[in-house]
Amino acid sequence: MRPVFGFGQENAAPNEQAEVKADQNSETFMSVAARSRSGGRAGRRALRTAPDHDMLPGLARNLPLCEPLDEDQIRKLDDASMSILEDVGIIFRDPIALDDWKKACARVDGERVYLDREHVRELIRTIPSSFTYHARNPKKNVPVGGNRTIFVPMTGAPFLRDLDGVRRNPMLDDLAMFHKLSHMLPAIHSSAHHIVEPYDHPISHRHLRITYSSMKHSDKTFMGMTTSPKNAEDVMDMCAILFGEEYLENHPVTTGNCNGNSPLVWDETMLGAMRAFSKRNQPVLCSPFVLGGANTPASVVPAVAQLNAEALSALAYTQVIRKGAPAIYGHYLSTVSMRSGAPMAGTPEISLMNFLIGQLARYYDVPWRSSGSLGGAKTFDAQAGYESATTLNAVIHAGANYIWHAAGWNEAGMHCCVAKFIVDAEQCAMVYRMAEGPRWDDFDEALAAVRDVGPGGHYLGHPHTQENFQRAFFMPDMFDNNSIEQWKAEGEVEITERALKQARKLLSEYQEPKLDEARNEALLDYIARREREIPAEDALNQDY
């Protein structure tokens, strides 16, 4: 008795196994489906092809969240963070910000700002609980906040692992490739910005090329560069060209990330970029940069208390800049190996911190950004899979609104991996489905099927199955679930190769969502002018 492909024996008696396993033989299934279903061969063909690049709307979560804190514990954490801001203070290493805080009647001593808790509460109260993040294609606007979640690709990689699996410096064409893929992958809601660094352009001009590439190759939302206050202002100008100055004034059309320098420091670059965005009513992600154990206490809850103080101080400052401007509670989270000093991902403490931070962001009633596919693997091996799936599942259970770095992240962010980008994007689609929660709309109908089929029968030919099978169970394209015999016959293709094939296929099908001609020209004119004005510093480039 040769075990039929499919699953372990699990102690089932041999005769039983044979019976059960017959059901999952693909020939059997397809022949039953063909017999029972109008359309037959054509239907099966449609099933196999059916490319659908339509973007999924922003996820509306309908699963209870993992909320470990009771009310007392939330108050205790809030009190700890507020006490840090009141007693320890926080450095705003930026003369304009210090001046702003003085005008706002905060106590300022040198670079250190001491913030009273009531003052903080009053300030963050005017941050919108949620907002619509506008795309140039209004069908691709997405909500940020509440029970809604969007998935945004990784950014900032100085290397890529390319369509041939080679790790190398990226060029502008590589960035365009990622923007095209972002445009086509249904669960990805944004083309982000510098997914990879375009090394063929001087560092001081890159923000212009990056922003244009995001705008041109995708009509989804995109992110805005915050590498310097001036760069951020250029991005704002380009947004004004693309959307119109007045529209920009009243609609969030991009998001900028501002990293904190934990513990308890915000610096001039980030604060200047923050002002550029907030003044124009564009949301910033206020993101303490946590290397747990190195720049926070070596303990989950206290690390969150510090991170929370940092995030709150920046969120408060956005409202000093412009009352009512949208802003997002953010962070970059890692824990540090106390053996080697290396940052880690996919660890239990990162999941726990996410659960706690999600609760705090909801307590303060502000949208919350976390990260989705973090990991430190050097290649797209099983480590990468474990790390990313653990992180993504954690932030979904934690209720993140804006899941950044949701696709492509590898090697602790040092490279964006094309293969992983494709697989992560499918993983986003999968947690999307999970987070929608169970459906009840076909409950009675399906129970009638149980009565029809009865003991010992099978459901493949039943009308309920025929009508529901497309939407019933997610069928991941990137997972191979065939028998090893079939897998061998098909050339022993592992997931990396499968994903790269899919990337090539998508790119061959890509159709550019054309920019309005006048706006396109205006953007190109703007870039040309700014490139004449800005000296072409390419120090970073020469280094590689």
Next chain:
Amino acid sequence: MRPVFGFGQENAAPNEQAEVKADQNSETFMSVAARSRSGGRAGRRALRTAPDHDMLPGLARNLPLCEPLDEDQIRKLDDASMSILEDVGIIFRDPIALDDWKKACARVDGERVYLDREHVRELIRTIPSSFTYHARNPKKNVPVGGNRTIFVPMTGAPFLRDLDGVRRNPMLDDLAMFHKLSHMLPAIHSSAHHIVEPYDHPISHRHLRITYSSMKHSDKTFMGMTTSPKNAEDVMDMCAILFGEEYLENHPVTTGNCNGNSPLVWDETMLGAMRAFSKRNQPVLCSPFVLGGANTPASVVPAVAQLNAEALSALAYTQVIRKGAPAIYGHYLSTVSMRSGAPMAGTPEISLMNFLIGQLARYYDVPWRSSGSLGGAKTFDAQAGYESATTLNAVIHAGANYIWHAAGWNEAGMHCCVAKFIVDAEQCAMVYRMAEGPRWDDFDEALAAVRDVGPGGHYLGHPHTQENFQRAFFMPDMFDNNSIEQWKAEGEVEITERALKQARKLLSEYQEPKLDEARNEALLDYIARREREIPAEDALNQDY
């Protein structure tokens, strides 16, 4: 400015990055640690080595669970399942069981048994909510039920992927290897039974050799074979030899799995094995075998309604066999690809079904078994990582008490992978830590550290860090988080090779937990006698 290894740029300004990243340089960390910490070099050495094979106690979960069902929905699902049992009935393909049901006053028509809901409720009420699962080393007893969780390796694989990464038929020595590894891996609570099938022994004798190997190579709990009623009785006899007849009568010392034949059939083999276990007061896992869409409706909630009916009928039957005998709500869960007929793992619907089933098991107040590391990958590639991490995280959030197939499962259970076994076991230790929830015991002390360190400082040399760093953040041995330069210098080792090296190291350190000499001899005598009595049928063996 060369980006320092560690994480993507995330839009941080260059100067800020450089500052932050300096903290995670291993030289810096180690030198700070050496300066600050009593013990210095010796302490660091202890940190690097410190092998600890002590078993973790059964996990006490302290995280809120993912419970999507409200009370009405639980009642609706319960009603649906009970209606199936009342109106559709369920086949018990076994004359003794049919006779038992008749004596218990159930309506029996041919092989079909119709169970009244009040009757079912009355029967399952006597199943213990929780019990202690006894090991031959009482320090390794573990609780099953309530908020407690144990991790049990995969079983039933007809192939293994061995210490050289080769996929082949396993022999008894390979099984012994897995039992030794199970003995040494801290988060694994059981040596299970036929992790792999020992092909060098006739199929009719294997259950004896498998049981002896579990008993001999590990002093943790183990599972009992249920491949036939006679085999199950042999296992009971061997347990009586190992633990003593009287002890066995009053203590659960093994668990047996009985698979249902969905939809709505229990067969003679499984029911006979169930009787062998339940009569001796040993717990059985009542496990419908779900190929979602093929042998259930193609819809999450209705599939659970059917599975629940199946599980309840078997749970009820255990109490007909012996009132008060421990029993466990179980299942094998997959969804079937409607494209190919292949079973899938790590899909959103499997997570959702787990959330629902967990709620139902708690509603009926019986311990619940799910599966931890399922997947269909043919090798230990990224697919395997995504699938297993997704499944494991789902069943932890679902609150499973008995996580079977928690290590080693690959290729839809067709092979047990040594490398994956090691990595999965570490993953179990990681979700173990997560599920314990956040600690508050050092909160005040750590907040004092925030005041000490202040803005712009670092925590590496602070006494709180020094005292807490070992327990603060999980440091996975199987994840490489070093820089790519270091990784290259060390030979570009991917996770598979790392895990195989660790397996070899563990096996070289293995020390057998010796059986009592008299009991060992009695066990060997029993096996010798039974092997003389049982014809050596080796049909399965010849097939390979």
